[in-house]
Amino acid sequence: MxxxxxxxxxxxxxxxxxxxxxxxxxxxxxxxxxxxxxxxxxxxxxxxxxxxxxxxxxxxxxxxxxxxxxxxxxxxxxxxxxxxxxxxxxxxxxxxxxxxxxxxxxxxxxxxxxxxxxxxxxxxxxxxxxxxxxxxxxxxxxxxxxxxxxxxxxxxxxxxxxxxxxxxxxxxxxxxxxxxxxxxxxxxxxxxxxxxxxxxxxxxxxxxxxxxxxxxxxxxxxxxxxxxxVADFIGDMNFFHATVRQIGDSVTVNAGLLGILALPRANLAPGIRTDDHILLAIRPEHVGFSEAGVAGEIASATFLGERSHYHVKIAGRSDPVSVSGIAPTHGTVHLVFPPDHLIGLPNA
Amino acid sequence: MAIGNSGKGYVLLAPTLLVMGLALAAPLLLLAVYSLHDQNGLALGGWTLAQYRAVLASAGYRSLFLRSIAISGLVTLVTVALAYPMAYFVAFHARRKFAWLIALTIPFWTSYLLRVFAWKIILGFDGVINSAALRLHLIDQPLSLLLYNPFAVVVTLAHAWAAFAILPIYVSLEKIDRSLLEAAGDLGDGALRRFLRITLPLSLPGVIGAAILIFVPTTGDYVTPELVGGTKGTMIANVIEVQFNSVGNWPLGAALSLVSMAMVAVIAALFVASARAAAKAAR
CATH class of the missing domain: 3.40.50.300 (P-loop containing nucleotide triphosphate hydrolases)
Structure with a gap:
């Protein structure tokens, strides 16, 4: 005991x-x-x-x-x-x-x-x-x-x-x-x-x-x-709606704007089944800027010292995406969402 | 014209200062002047300390002073001891505090004199207590020891001044942060120790305030001993009244007044000091 x-x-x-x-x-x-x-x-x-x-x-x-x-x-x-x-x-x-x-x-x-x-x-x-x-x-x-x-x-x-x-x-x-x-x-x-x-x-x-x-x-x-x-209360988190397609060694999800993604099985919260509607969560520091990816427009940039915090508007989504990193202060950027850092949570 | 900050203060205080000066300081000064003279027929005689010598030398006055202080000391003790639990109840356990406070003070909405007469009726030879006890065959004949003695004075004064004890004690209890009591419990104290180590010391300012508020005016009370005290319940104020009104010896009355004031001041100061020391000792 x-x-x-x-x-x-x-x-x-x-x-x-x-x-x-x-x-x-x-x-x-x-x-x-x-x-x-x-x-x-x-x-x-x-x-x-x-x-x-x-x-x-x-x-x-x-x-x-x-x-x-x-x-x-x-x-x-x-x-x-x-x-x-x-x-x-x-x-x-x-x-x-x-x-x-x-x-x-x-x-x-x-x-x-x-x-x-x-x-x-x-x-x-x-x-x-x-x-x-x-x-x-x-x-x-x-x-x-x-x-x-x-x-x-x-x-x-x-x-x-x-x-x-x-x-x-x-x-x-x-x-x-x-x-x-x-x-x-x-x-x-x-x-x-x-x-x-x-x-x-x-x-x-x-x-x-x-x-x-x-x-x-x-x-x-x-x-x-x-x-x-919990994800909301601790730190900053971006959420995307998604549907589970298949659960095997990895998990295939249809994440709409982000396309079809395969996440590690461990990233899926327990109790989620195939065809469930879920939330994909990712921390701002794990969202990356790259040459190709989801296109977006920088809505705001806050300089925080070693890195900056951005709000990026992407088409088809009302909430801007929170991104922490180094990028220009305005203009069009491309965002990537590494599947290793995407967590599947129940949509409740 | 520019008035400085202290100047403004005096301007604001002026009405009070004027009243205090005319109604308190001037008469007091006059009293002091009278007490230092002797009586020469109806006029004042020369400067002398004879009045004070007379007051201090007389065994009769001395015992009267002692009795006054004993009676008002007892009144203070009884009133504070009875008021404390009431104030405690209202501060800690009552749901409708304001209603309770109003209820507790309702008796004091009637005149002081009426309340003294009420006690006369309650304690009298054919009063409420005696007739009730006779009817119930608890006694064969009316008790005469209820009225016209120091007991009647203590009862009447304790009741008359109850509100002046309840309110300051209530305020000091109400102010106590309840988390202090939780902390004391957390640190190992049961209810009684918690009361003795936290509640009582922190409510002490209210208790001291209540005690002073009752002791000082009751020592010089004149109405109650006059009406319910009889000969054994006479207090110093009654004798002072006699000197001023019946005997016409103002210098002696003045000296008695000032000695009485000085005594009350000394006792009150000693009381405050010892209460503070006692609170310090209780850790």
Whole structure:
């Protein structure tokens, strides 16, 4: 059995299902992200794992113990709250030591553990600082230290970097990953920021409308999304309608504008059959410019440094094709769509 | 003419400053001047500290001061202790907060004097409590210990000032970020510890505000002890009134007033300081 096991968990508020029969397994020591747009139920799922909401159905087990009705203060989890929830009447040291005080530690042991944690989050010497005098990044560190100092089996992070500016967020991402490796605690992160999820996590679960759409390692998620919603949410993606002609060692599809193409069998999402109407998906960086191919007109070009981003209008299609590469800034171009990078997704 | 920023401030404050000056500062100054004179028939005599010496030397005044402070201290304690759970309920559990707040303050829409008389009727010899208890055969004859004593003063004042305790405590509880309580629970605290370590310290400004708001005016309350206090429930304000109105010894009345004010100020300051220290100790 996995370390964290969520099975058939549902939760609705006022008749609306927010989390809908979710299954999830997380292994010990993993850095796992729940990724999805706001309102997809990811925070509610996290709060049920932390004990702040009770599931209507299903079970949540941590390390083999069913947790459904166990209150937060008896769970082997700790949480970094979205707004950090720093206790305003306590200084940094007392915030961090808060969860240690009732463990009946010796005074010097308590101090040693809190000081060690201050060092881990690089807040040495700031123990006496009042909560109100902290910067955003410092508050984030205090919240992290306060949760980690209790050595939980599972650390829950609710959009922990959402309140920080871009630069600080990127720095904290690196640091968060390093801290997780150092303490070896299982991290479960909730975020709507795909970049954050992809760069930090061992595995990512993409959620949409209360369900889990796909669970995969970041690279796989990017290269082999299993449905349109995941492909759309992560990065930029072009879609073309197509019909499956034949499924053998490779898959032959009639892609209309793009002609008849043969894709590797592995590029086809499971469950698709011959004659199914499907979507062919391709990332902008995989669309190529060439001498021959599908003719198109550059509608817009955005210079991004080492490469540019183009919108190319092609005949018979209303949406322009997104292409990332190097080409002239206007005029007619020819596009090629390498079959190795075309993914066949259910048309849903 | 250009007026600077501070100048504008004074212009805006002018009406208030005028009223405060005429109605508060000037009378207070006058009181201080009176207290430093002696009475010479109907006129003021020369400058002297005799009034203060008389006030401080008299065992009667001393016990009256102590009783006033004991009664209003008790009133403060009772009111805050009863108001806190009510404010807590409205802030944390009530669905229609505004309706609850209105309901809680409705009794205070009637005049203070009427409410004191109401208590007189409730506590009196043939009042509501006594007649009900007689009818139910709980007692053979009416209890006389309900009215005209310090108990009646405490009950009446505690009721009269309840709204002044509920509202500030409610505001401070309402302001507490609920995620702080979740965080405390997450860090291992059950409901009671969560209350003692987070809710109570964070609502302390409201509690201190309520306590000061009740303690300061009730120490000098005159109406309630006069109407329901009897001889044992007399407070310092009643004696001050006698000095000004019946005896006509204004200098002594003035000295009593100022000593009473000074005492209230000192006690309030000590209370605030110790409450803050207690909150700091609770981590």
């Amino acid at each position: 996995s370390f964290l096991s969520v099975s058939r968990v549902s939760k609705s508020f006022g008749g609306a299902a927010v989390v809908d029969a979710v299954d999830l397994s997380i292994e010990r020591g993993e850095f796992f992200a729940l990724l999805g747009p706001s309102g997809c139920g990811k925070t509610t799922l996290l709060r049920m794992i932390g004990g702040f909401e009770t599931p209507d159905n299903g079970t949540i087990a941590i390390d083999g113990e069913v947790m459904n009705t166990v209150p937060p203060h008896r769970r082997p989890t700790n949480m970094v709250f979205q707004n950090y929830a720093i206790f305003p009447h306590l200084n940094v040291f007392d915030n961090i030591a808060y969860g240690l005080r009732r463990l009946r530690l010796r005074k010097d042991e308590l101090r040693a553990r809190a000081e060690a944690m201050l060092a881990t989050v690089r807040l040495e010497g700031l123990g006496e600082r009042a909560a109100g005098q902290l910067s955003g990044g410092q508050r984030q560190r205090v919240a992290l230290a306060r949760a980690l100092v209790r050595e939980p089996k599972l650390l829950l992070l609710d959009e922990p970097l959402g309140a920080l500016d871009k630069r600080l967020r990127e720095a904290m991402q690196v640091e968060l990953r390093a801290i997780q490796r150092k303490v070896g605690i299982t991290f479960l992160l909730v975020t709507h920021d795909q970049e954050e999820a992809l760069s930090l996590s061992d595995r990512v679960a993409v959620m949409g409308a209360g369900r889990i759409l796909q669970v995969a390692a970041p690279r796989e998620l990017y290269e082999r999304p299993n449905c349109r919603a």
